[in-house]
Amino acid sequence: MAQLVGTALAAAHDADPGDAAEVRAITDAMMRLLIGAPLTSDGKLTVVSLAAEAGLRRNKLTHKHTGLKDLFYALVKARAPLPETDSGRGARDRAAKQQQDLTRVRAERDDRRTQLQLMARIAQVLEVEKHQLEEANTSLRAQLAAHTAVPDLTRRRRT
Numbered sequence: 224m225a226q227l228v229g230t231a232l233a234a235a236h237d238a239d240p241g242d243a244a245e246v247r248a249i250t251d252a253m254m255r256l257l258i259g260a261p262l263t264s265d266g267k268l269t270v271v272s273l274a275a276e277a278g279l280r281r282n283k284l285t286h287k288h289t290g291l292k293d294l295f296y297a298l299v300k301a302r303a304p305l306p307e308t309d310s311g312r313g314a315r316d317r318a319a320k321q322q323q324d325l326t327r328v329r330a331e332r333d334d335r336r337t338q339l340q341l342m343a344r345i346a347q348v349l350e351v352e353k354h355q356l357e358e359a360n361t362s363l364r365a366q367l368a369a370h371t372a373v374p375d376l377t378r379r380r381r382t
Contacts, residue, residue, distance in 0.1 A: 245277075246291065248278060248279060249273065249277045251277070252273055252278075253298065255276060256272060257298060257299070257302065262276065263278065264276040270284050273295055
């Protein structure tokens, strides 16, 4: 579209070769920006980038070639996705969903933190009980060692 309009406008400006060259440069720059292959600009779809891409000053587009500027904006608008209906309802819905997800994740985190604290307490109690059992086992072994002089009852019968 930009190329067709540019060719027609360049033909109309054949009397002034400078204007025809500017029109060709602008339409070529429009095509490069719209397809996403800029050579000399930042690639943004603005008049400033279009002027930089065409190698012209911005006022050439805003004052002299206003039709090309309007065409560029129309082409940019035509390729942009349609806005969401209900003035940003989709964005609000996404934000609300993200807020719900955040609340759910925080609740899960708090639940896991509580479970971790409970597990730590259980581990401490088990460690104390293990220590107490080891002491009791040591005490029983000491008592068993002290009572090694158990009489042999089988010898008494024989005699």
